[in-house]
Amino acid sequence: MSETIYLNGTIPEQAAGRRLDQVLAELFSRYSRSRLQQWTKQGHxxxxxxxxxxxxxxxxGEAVEVRAELQEEGAVEAENIELDIVYQDEQVMVINKPAGLVVHPAAGNRAGTLQNALLYLDPALATVPRAGIVHRLDKDTSGLMVVARTLEAHxxxxxxxxARSVGREYLALVHTVLTAGGTVDAPIGRHPKDRLRMAVVESGKPAVSHYRVLERFTAHTLVxxxxxxxxxxxxxxxxxxxxxxxxxxPVYGGRLRIPRGASERLREALQHFRRQALHARRLAFVHPQSGETVSWEVEPPEDFAVLLDVVRAKS
Known part of the structure; x- marks a missing residue:
């Protein structure tokens, strides 16, 4: 299925000398600049x-017309997968993603993803890019994600x-004891030898992470x-x-680290925690419709909470 899009307007006189794609994004703000660029390249x-x-x-002063077909996202099947919906309205949906749930379908993994679940929950998302998913979490990272339910919200x-104005805060349990917080400002790109991994590389894209210490333990730190x-x-x-x-x-942590003098309980907890200890706890953004800043916070899931309890007991 598809939807026929017809738009028309007049280029403002004060826009003289500017690029067409920039002006179109302002005239027809319901649609993203990249989508308007694509339609332009296609002759629409x-x-x-x-x-x-x-x-x-x-x-x-020029007259501008856009005639295009808004295609549904193809080849992704709707699936009845239970989701933890923290909030929803006509514009956005906030999901508390469990660890183990893949966000987007990929080669060899076409089913059982968040995108499949969203298309079942709201079939109208088929006309929003990637069913409204605007950012992602790794498969084994839990926590908050926002989904756009309309093109305007997207x-x-x-x-x-x-613009880096979306507030995203994570909880992470790391090896070693940190004495203070800090900032990591280091570009990230594909690993030069292992294409399945990312790495800090000079040719990478700018990346900035700010971390602060929440709790210190005998051999770990919650940041x-x-x-x-x-x-x-x-x-x-x-x-x-x-x-x-x-x-x-499993990718960046190296071999399993068991602290010297670890109790049997701590040893078992570390051995059986088989995903990165990372949880997206807080999410904040400006609501696309109201213009107000909205935010949500969720505590980590049971497996993360149990691991923290064991680590605390040892410290």
């Missing part, structure tokens, strides 16, 4: 009746993420991490980069 945007180009400079939230950017595996890579890998991280 006319300027004074003639096909336009993305980087074309406008004169001001455009707003993507813009906030790009709060606040993200400025949202690179793949950012917290896991940054904490490993400063030699404080996350407990249970």
């Amino acid at each position: 945007v006319l300027l004074d009746g003639k096909p336009a180009t993305v980087r074309q400079r406008v004169l001001g 455009t707003s939230l993507v813009g906030q993420l790009q 709060q991490v606040r993200l400025e950017t949202g690179r793949t595996h950012q917290i896991r890579v940054h904490m490993a980069h400063i030699h404080c890998p996350l407990v249970g991280d």
Whole structure:
């Protein structure tokens, strides 16, 4: 299924000299700039009746028309998967994602994802990019995510993420005892030798993580991490980069670390915690409709909470 989109307007006189894609994003703010660029490249945007180009400079006063088909997201099947919905309204939905749930379908993993679940919960999300998912959490990271339920909300939230104004705070249990918090400002890109991993590399994209100490234990530290950017595996890579890998991280944590003198209970707890100890505890953003800042906070799931109790008991 698809929806026919027809838009028309006039380029403002004061926009003279600017790029067409920039002006279109302001004229038709319901749609993202990237989507409008795509429609322009496909010949669906006319300027004074003639096909336009993305980087074309406008004169001001031109008539602009957009005729396009808004296609549903294809090849992703709706599935009845239970979700923990923290909040929802007509514009957004806030989900408390459990560890173990993949966010997007991928090769060899087309079913059982958050996107499949969202399409079952709200079929209208089929016309929103990626069923409204604007940011992601790793499969084995738990916690809060926001989903855009309309194109307007999607455009707003993507813009906030790009402007680094979405508040995201995480709880992480790391190896080693930190004496103080700090900031990791180090670019992240693909590992030069292992393409399945990320790493701090000079050619990577800018990445900034702020961390502060919440609790110190005998051999571990519970930290709060606040993200400025949202690179793949950012917290896991940054904490490993400063030699404080996350407990249970199978990719960046190295071999299993059992502290000297650990009790049998602590030893077993560490051996059986087989995911990174990372939880997205707090999420804040400007609501696309009301313009007010909204926020939510959820405590970590049972497995994380039990691990913390065992670590505390030893300390």
